[in-house]
Amino acid sequence: xxxxxxxxxxxxxxxxxxxxxxxxxxxxxxxxxxxxxxxxxxxxxxxxxxxxxxxxxxxxxxxxxxxxxxxxxxxxxxxxxxxxxxxxxxxxxxxxxxxxxxxxxxxxxxxxxxxxxxxxxxxxxxxxxxxxxxxxxxxxxxxxxxxxxxxxxxxxxxxxxxxxxxxxxxxxxxxxxxxxxxxxxxxxxxxxxxxxxxxxxxxxxxxxxxxxxxxxxxxxxxxxxxxxxxxxxxxxxxxxxxxxxxxxxxxxxxxxxxxxxxxxxxxxxxxxxxxxxxxxxxxxxxxxxxxxxxxxxxxxxxxxxxxxxxxxxxxxxxxxxxxxxxxxxxxxxxxxx
Numbered sequence: 001x002x003x004x005x006x007x008x009x010x011x012x013x014x015x016x017x018x019x020x021x022x023x024x025x026x027x028x029x030x031x032x033x034x035x036x037x038x039x040x041x042x043x044x045x046x047x048x049x050x051x052x053x054x055x056x057x058x059x060x061x062x063x064x065x066x067x068x069x070x071x072x073x074x075x076x077x078x079x080x081x082x083x084x085x086x087x088x089x090x091x092x093x094x095x096x097x098x099x100x101x102x103x104x105x106x107x108x109x110x111x112x113x114x115x116x117x118x119x120x121x122x123x124x125x126x127x128x129x130x131x132x133x134x135x136x137x138x139x140x141x142x143x144x145x146x147x148x149x150x151x152x153x154x155x156x157x158x159x160x161x162x163x164x165x166x167x168x169x170x171x172x173x174x175x176x177x178x179x180x181x182x183x184x185x186x187x188x189x190x191x192x193x194x195x196x197x198x199x200x201x202x203x204x205x206x207x208x209x210x211x212x213x214x215x216x217x218x219x220x221x222x223x224x225x226x227x228x229x230x231x232x233x234x235x236x237x238x239x240x241x242x243x244x245x246x247x248x249x250x251x252x253x254x255x256x257x258x259x260x261x262x263x264x265x266x267x268x269x270x271x272x273x274x275x276x277x278x279x280x281x282x283x284x285x286x287x288x289x290x291x292x293x294x295x296x297x298x299x300x301x302x303x304x305x306x307x308x309x310x311x312x313x314x315x316x317x318x319x320x321x322x323x324x325x326x327x328x329x330x331x332x333x334x335x336x337x
Contacts, residue, residue: 231311
């Protein structure tokens with residue numbers, strides 16, 4: 001109570017109530033009688049006491065809220081101060097609790113993002129370390145004046161290959177980060193699937209020709225969907241590259257597409273090595289390399305394809321059987337108007 005009276009706001013309140021009480025007592029004594037003045041005095045004392053008691057209660061509640069907020073600022077989000085009473089304090093408590101929940105959710109998301117960033121940096125460092133080490137060794141060898149011209153040309157070519165690989169990796173990671181951050185605006189144009197396939201296939205024709213692989217394309221010319229042509233081409237290319245890489249010489253890759261009232265479907269299938277059951281759930285995770293992955297694989301192509309398709313109201317699924325091949329199924333769902 002002494003601490004309460006020391007409060008400047010309480011002192012002002014007591015002063016105002018005392019002045020009003022003195023005036024009331026004086027008027028009662030002057031206009032009525034001493035008994036009326038005594039009654040007014042008692043009423044004034046009761047009024048001041050009740051005001052002090054009520055103010056003390058409100059200050060205790062405010063102090064609890066202050067302590068609660070201090071705990072929140074220290075990262076303690078598990079406290080619950082809600083109550084079912086009516087009044088401004090109860091409304092304030094409930095509002096503070098709602099804000100606490102929001103802060104807790106945001107804190108969890110930030111922690112997840114922090115972990116993802118740490119893992120991404122670790123993965124990128126790991127992916128860049130190998131080509132950098134290789135280039136440093138070859139660069140040291142190129143400084144040798146006794147190195148013959150054939151080896152010099154070979155080392156120079158290898159350095160260029162490693163640089164191109166690093167450039168592709170950095171470019172792909174930049175694209176993925178933009179997609180994850182939602183900074184890329186995918187166009188919503190009418191995309192004819194046959195034209196999409198033709199544009200994507202151009203990139204893999206040479207490696208398919210080298211491996212003497214057969215390409216089969218089947219679908220109606222009218223099949224289309226609403227989306228971004230260039231980004232979808234990139235997704236298809238990454239899937240096709242995976243199929244070409246994991247299909248043996250003389251193998252077959254087939255692409256079929258169709259359309260119904262709900263979605264447009266594109267299926268890309270190969271008769272290659274297939275994906276093991278234990279690798280299948282992680283095939284679209286970035287930097288994941290399965291048992292059958294090639295030495296040059298960095299495990300980012302399928303992750304990018306997945307992100308591109310998902311960002312266009314679509315889905316990308318894979319079914320596979322070891323030794324028989326894999327089937328990638330893309331579905332772009334119709335836009336609801």
